[in-house]
Amino acid sequence: MTTSTVTQLAVVSTVTGNRATMTGQTIGSTGLGTLTIAAISAKACDLKVVGDIHGFLRFPFADPETFDGVLMPSELRTAQIKLTQGGAGATLALIADEVSSY
Amino acid sequence: MVRLEQSVIMSREAQSSDTALFRRDLPKSGSYSALDIGIRLTNGATSAINMDLLDVIKHLSLVCNGNDYRFHISGQDMFRNHWLKNGRPMPYTWTESASGVQEVWFRMCFGRFLGDTQYGLDLSRFNNVQVQIDYDCTVWGAAGVTTFTTGKFTITIIAHQFPYNARPAFRGMIGCREFYTATTAASGDLIEDLPSSQPILALAVAAREDNVAEATDITDITIGKDNFNTIYTSGKWYNYQQMQNADLDVREEVFDLLLSNAATRDCHLANIKQASVSPRSMTIGVA
Numbered sequence: 001m002t003t004s005t006v007t008q009l010a011v012v013s014t015v016t017g018n019r020a021t022m023t024g025q026t027i028g029s030t031g032l033g034t035l036t037i038a039a040i041s042a043k044a045c046d047l048k049v050v051g052d053i054h055g056f057l058r059f060p061f062a063d064p065e066t067f068d069g070v071l072m073p074s075e076l077r078t079a080q081i082k083l084t085q086g087g088a089g090a091t092l093a094l095i096a097d098e099v100s101s102y
Numbered sequence: 103m104v105r106l107e108q109s110v111i112m113s114r115e116a117q118s119s120d121t122a123l124f125r126r127d128l129p130k131s132g133s134y135s136a137l138d139i140g141i142r143l144t145n146g147a148t149s150a151i152n153m154d155l156l157d158v159i160k161h162l163s164l165v166c167n168g169n170d171y172r173f174h175i176s177g178q179d180m181f182r183n184h185w186l187k188n189g190r191p192m193p194y195t196w197t198e199s200a201s202g203v204q205e206v207w208f209r210m211c212f213g214r215f216l217g218d219t220q221y222g223l224d225l226s227r228f229n230n231v232q233v234q235i236d237y238d239c240t241v242w243g244a245a246g247v248t249t250f251t252t253g254k255f256t257i258t259i260i261a262h263q264f265p266y267n268a269r270p271a272f273r274g275m276i277g278c279r280e281f282y283t284a285t286t287a288a289s290g291d292l293i294e295d296l297p298s299s300q301p302i303l304a305l306a307v308a309a310r311e312d313n314v315a316e317a318t319d320i321t322d323i324t325i326g327k328d329n330f331n332t333i334y335t336s337g338k339w340y341n342y343q344q345m346q347n348a349d350l351d352v353r354e355e356v357f358d359l360l361l362s363n364a365a366t367r368d369c370h371l372a373n374i375k376q377a378s379v380s381p382r383s384m385t386i387g388v389a
Contacts, residue, residue, distance in 0.1 A: 008381030018372040019313040039363035044382040047357040051371035052347040055310035056182040062303040076298035079327040090311035090319035094282040098300040101274040
């Protein structure tokens with residue numbers, strides 16, 4: 001029996017931070033006992049990753065329903081955040097959820 | 103609870119400019135619980151390898167009376183903030199396919215939840231309310247077959263509004279503002295004052311760098327007052343991250359790739375516990 005088969009195989013070989021490195025091969029068989037292997041090139045693939053949200057933390061102060069615990073402007077006059085830096089080059093942003101009255 | 107109406111303000115309107123500050127005035131009256139903003143961008147005719155649509159969206163803003171920024175946040179941070187706050191991301195399509203359309207949605211929620219009758223955006227309280235989207239498709243490179251198709255940045259805006267005859271008297275509205283940006287240094291403490299004009303419900307810290315392990319660029323966070331004689335919270339990035347991500351309903355992200363051997367892709371997740379890639383084609387024949 002001779003076969004005519006083309007199959008792609010790909011794996012995530014390493015992960016660093018939010019970056020996945022993938023390798024893949026196209027495996028072909030064009031006849032009895034003939035096998036060809038070539039590096040995959042621009043093939044449609046699905047990638048699924050499972051993990052934590054990258055580079056983002058959120059600190060709620062207020063009860064989401066009652067707003068108990070909200071930081072009022074009187075407290076905020078001297079309020080500060082201190083970040084200890086350990087590596088250069090990250091895009092840093094500080095974001096506040098605020099409530100304003102009419 | 104009153105049934106909200108979905109009012110389509112604009113639907114997939116293509117922008118002629120690939121780089122612009124888009125502005126759209128909202129109606130003069132109306133009571134909004136939230137605004138949904140959908141962004142689409144068409145890949146080049148060949149591909150768009152490892153191009154992140156969120157990078158294109160420099161800022162999404164809601165500006166009242168010309169200079170009062172109630173929302174002002176980058177696409178990257180708004181996508182993550184919604185995910186962490188609500189446990190799941192807004193809809194997205196990350197695709198690298200030839201002429202594929204990438205898409206992502208954002209929600210500006212002005213209340214504690216959709217349909218909140220106490221907090222929301224009352225347009226009649228302002229002379230002018232404007233949605234602004236600062237975008238730059240050329241962060242992917244010039245328009246071309248391996249980047250994006252020119253003139254294909256499209257915007258959809260949908261308001262979740264209370265019916266005209268059932269408009270609530272809001273006590274206030276919730277906003278979300280980026281108040282400081284920088285690039286981290288290799289060492290040292292960075293201390294910033296918190297904004298003090300409005301009560302703060304929550305603070306978020308974004309420190310993003312591709313291909314770097316979490317808790318590297320920012321290691322410790324302390325929030326307090328009076329020169330930190332009073333501490334609201336203090337701890338390690340890696341501990342906070344475990345605590346905060348424990349409540350997520352969705353912890354996975356999917357991409358449609360055009361994969362070549364030994365290629366890398368940058369995701370919006372880190373501390374990756376599982377990653378799998380599945381080719382879509384296979385032919386098996388018997389001669």
